[in-house]
Amino acid sequence: MKIKDLYKKILFYTSVPKCVCCREKLNADDVALCERCNAEYEKTKDRICSxxxxxxxxxxxxxxxxxxxMMRKLIKVFRYKPSSDPNERLPSNELIYNIKRGKRNDLLxxxxxxxxxxxKNSLKYENYIITNVPRSRKRVLKYGLDHxxxxxxxxxKKLNIEYVCVLKSKSKEAQKKTHGEERLKNASFDYISKAPDIKGKRVILVDDIVTTGASMGASAVLIRGLGAKEVVGAAIAIAFKDKYQPFVNTDFSYL
Ligand SMILES: [Zn+2]
Ligand SMILES: [Zn+2]
Known part of the structure; x- marks a missing residue:
């Protein structure tokens, strides 16, 4: 390795973390976002469900x-706002772009x-186990992680509940590149070779953005196929424009 590269590497590992949105250096008590971007991010969370x-x-x-x-509940943090201006950086969206790209512990x-x-606002989480919608193999290879x-x-780890790996991806393309019907067909998952016994369990299913619901829906059906009692989605953000469906006939007895 050249001295210059080594220096760059040392600088990278020892440098102060930067805001994922504006790239300014973070203060010691900032996590992922600087104070200004965090204030803007907090505002996006105030949106009200229609x-x-x-x-x-x-x-x-x-x-x-x-x-x-088979998914009647979807927990989320904020709504993804697509931007027509490629130079516009929205703190909420930058959180998602950056977590997709690689491991950054403060962001995680x-x-x-x-x-x-x-x-915690919506579930008696102690009664649940947790898993995720799998990322395509191509993307895992590209970015080195399934975020x-x-x-x-x-x-x-933080909630002291069990994580289980249940599904693997069969998708050839990342979901982002596909549209409409194609998107629904493309979301194909399969069980991992030794799928865990989750019969009768309540499962939280994590994904980054729910757009049409194709990936999450396909995953939920497979998980229910193993005998899970309930599958609740948990996304960082939602991007679907469909009219929300109100919850009717939902069993809230365990809340
Ligand atoms: Zn910032
Ligand atoms: Zn709502």
């Missing part, structure tokens, strides 16, 4: 597609804590 009228961090509404695929810590506060699995494991 069906249950709760802030998104307390809302468990899902969409029609997920309802039809930040996101898992945000999801935990939404989970949803990392998030699910971090949540499991």
């Amino acid at each position: 069906v249950c009228f709760k802030p998104l961090g307390e809302c468990i509404c899902t969409n029609e597609y997920l309802e039809r695929h 810590d930040f996101i898992s804590n945000e999801m935990i506060s939404s989970i 949803s699995a990392e998030i699910a494991k971090a949540i499991a």
Whole structure:
């Protein structure tokens, strides 16, 4: 290794972490976002769900597609806001882009804590085990991690609940590149070779963004196929534009 490269590497590992949004250096008590970006991020969490009228961090509404695929509850932190300007950086979206790209412990810590506060608002989490929607093999190779699995494991550790690996991806393409019907067909998952016994369990299913619900719905059906009693989705963000479906006939008896 050249001296210059070595120097760069040392600088990288010893440098102060930067804000995932504006790239400014973080203060000692900032996690993932600087104070200014964090304030902007907090504002995006105040949005109210148009069906249950709760802030998104307390809302468990899902969409029609997920309802039809055995998922009646979807926990989320905020709504993903697509931007037409590629240079516009929104702190909430930057959190997702960066967690997808690689392991950054402070970011993992930040996101898992945000999801935990939404989970605690909606579930008696002690009664659940946790798993994730698997990332495509191609992407795991490219980025070196399955970020949803990392998030699910971090949540499991902090809440002292069990993490289980249940599914693997069969997708050839990442979901982002596919559209509409193609997207629904592309979301194909399978059980890992030694799927755990989750009969009768309540399962939290973690994913980053729920767009159509195709990946989450397909995963939920497979998990229910192993005899799980309930599958509750937990996403960092939702991006679907469909009208929310209100929850009817949902069993709240264990809450
Ligand atoms: Zn910032
Ligand atoms: Zn709602």
